[in-house]
Amino acid sequence: MQPSDGSGLYFLVPSSPSPHSSYFTRTTNNMHDFHVNMYLNPSCIHPQAQELNLQLPCFSNNSTSDEEQQLSIIKERKQRRMISNRESARRSRMRKQRHLDELMSQMARLRNENQQLLRKLNQLSESHDHVLQENVKLKEETSELRQLVVTMKMRSHYSSLEAIITHPTTELSD
Structure with missing residues (x-):
């Protein structure tokens, strides 16, 4: 069998013709015309199928507008999500910057405290050395x-x- 094209529909045709091929071809063509006419002419559609067509949104004439509306909703959601993500990223950057600023401020404050403590330590060390030298002097004195x-x-x-040896009697008499 070989694929064949028939008005945009693909179907298999036998590669070797059979004795019944003329009947088969005629029946297929008639069925094909019936199916095509049925979709092109709504009056040929069975009433229950027409009712089903009205009830199902996928078969309605408004399907393109519904699809457009769905696409519009999806696009709007995507846009809102993108804006939300941008805002979230901006807030995250701001938080990081604020945290970095706080850390820099804390670092400057701690460096200042460290310098003050080092000055006090040096003063105390000098004072201690002076006291030790003073103690050494006082111990020597x-x-x-x-x-x-x-x-x-x-x-x-x-x-x-x-006096006793040189004047032994004077002291005894006193």
Whole structure:
């Protein structure tokens, strides 16, 4: 069988003619004319089929306007979705920018605090070093003063002993 074209309809035709081919061709052509006429002339359509045609929107004459309306609705939804997505992306960018600005502000504040803390730490470190040096001086002075007291006591005792040794009777008489 070979495909054949008949008024835009494709059907298979036997490759070898048969003895009944003239009858088959005549019947097919008559049926083809009947089907074509039925769709072109609405009066040939059975009343129940016409009623069905009126009830089903896919067979109505307004199908193109319905399709256009559906396409318009789809296009409108697509447009709204696109606008919504743009707005969402814009809000997202704004949120990110606001977050970035907050982080930059926080970073500047923390750097400032860090510098202040470093200054205070340096001041405290210098003060600590000064106090340690002062402590060393005071300990040296304390040691010197103790040594002086010990020396003075020893001299005092030595003087007393010397006075006793040199004047033994005077002290006993007093």
